[in-house]
Amino acid sequence: GRINYDYKGIYLIGLSGRFDGSIKFPKGNQWAFFPSASVGYRISEEAYFGKAKDYVSNLKIRASYGSIGNQEVGSNMFLETMTKYDGGVSWINAAGTGLLDYFGQPKMVSSSLTWEKINTTNIGVDLGFLNNTLNVTFDWFQRDTKGMLAPGKALPDVIGANAAWENAGSLRTRGWELTIDWRQQFGKWNVFAVANLSDHKTVVTEWDSNNLINDYY
Numbered sequence: 001g002r003i004n005y006d007y008k009g010i011y012l013i014g015l016s017g018r019f020d021g022s023i024k025f026p027k028g029n030q031w032a033f034f035p036s037a038s039v040g041y042r043i044s045e046e047a048y049f050g051k052a053k054d055y056v057s058n059l060k061i062r063a064s065y066g067s068i069g070n071q072e073v074g075s076n077m078f079l080e081t082m083t084k085y086d087g088g089v090s091w092i093n094a095a096g097t098g099l100l101d102y103f104g105q106p107k108m109v110s111s112s113l114t115w116e117k118i119n120t121t122n123i124g125v126d127l128g129f130l131n132n133t134l135n136v137t138f139d140w141f142q143r144d145t146k147g148m149l150a151p152g153k154a155l156p157d158v159i160g161a162n163a164a165w166e167n168a169g170s171l172r173t174r175g176w177e178l179t180i181d182w183r184q185q186f187g188k189w190n191v192f193a194v195a196n197l198s199d200h201k202t203v204v205t206e207w208d209s210n211n212l213i214n215d216y217y
Contacts, residue, residue: 012040012062022071023114026078029114036066043075046129058128058135065122069115073149077165078113080106108153116167117146137179141200145171150209169210175200 002016017035040062044053073175084103147167155163179182185190 003168008045010042010045012038012042014038020069020115022119024073024075025078025114026072026111029112032069032115032117034067034117035067036064038062038064054196056127056129057131058126060126061124062126063121063123065120067117067119071115073113073116073165077149078111080109082106092212098133105161107148108152108155108159108161110166112149113149113165113169116148119146133179133183134181135179138176140176141174143171143173144205145173150207153209158180163209166208168206169204170206171201171202172205173200 002014005011005013006016015035015037017033019031019033019117021031024031037097042058042061044056044059049056049059084101085104086101112153118140120143122139122141124137127136128134129136148169148171149165149167150169152163152166152168155161175198177196179194179196181192181194
């Protein structure tokens with residue numbers, strides 16, 4: 001579902017929400033709700049902006065927050081599957097013949113495996129100069145990834161199985177982006193140039209496991 005509201009092109013609001021379901025999770029954890037919201041304020045459309053618009057043709061500040069889900073956790077991660085080994089157990093007889101097929105024990109699974117959730121916050125400003133001949137856009141963002149699939153706490157070797165994978169990790173990415181573009185028409189010729197500069201840093205904020213973090217590192 002989605003709702004948009006626009007008051008005189010000055011105040012802008014957008015709300016949306018979605019339910020997603022996936023058979024990659026156990027019953028009871030297959031569905032999740034993901035909301036999003038955005039607001040914008042076009043200062044340049046206010047009456048008090050007046051003559052400044054001759055130079056600053058567009059001035060808009062905006063903010064947004066949104067959540068999406070990731071189901072790509074692998075297939076059958078919540079099922080206690082068994083691995084079949086062909087022609088193993090060579091010690092069954094001294095001659096090493098007549099080898100048997102056998103199965104390993106069921107793998108450890110998590111009964112609460114569910115969606116990985118990515119929550120993004122964005123704050124930005126749009127500037128247009130000289131009838132939008134020159135445009136500047138700046139964004140600051142933070143993206144939090146919650147419930148990353150990761151191996152659970154290591155188990156004693158005597159159990160004979162690896163730890164179950166769980167929603168045991170979190171990531172945070174913070175960064176910014178600056179874009180400047182220029183458009184100019186000379187007779188029948190249109191000239192366009194754009195420059196972009198950005199930077200971000202990602203850190204692991206949670207790792208509820210004593211297994212190594214090599215994959216994400």
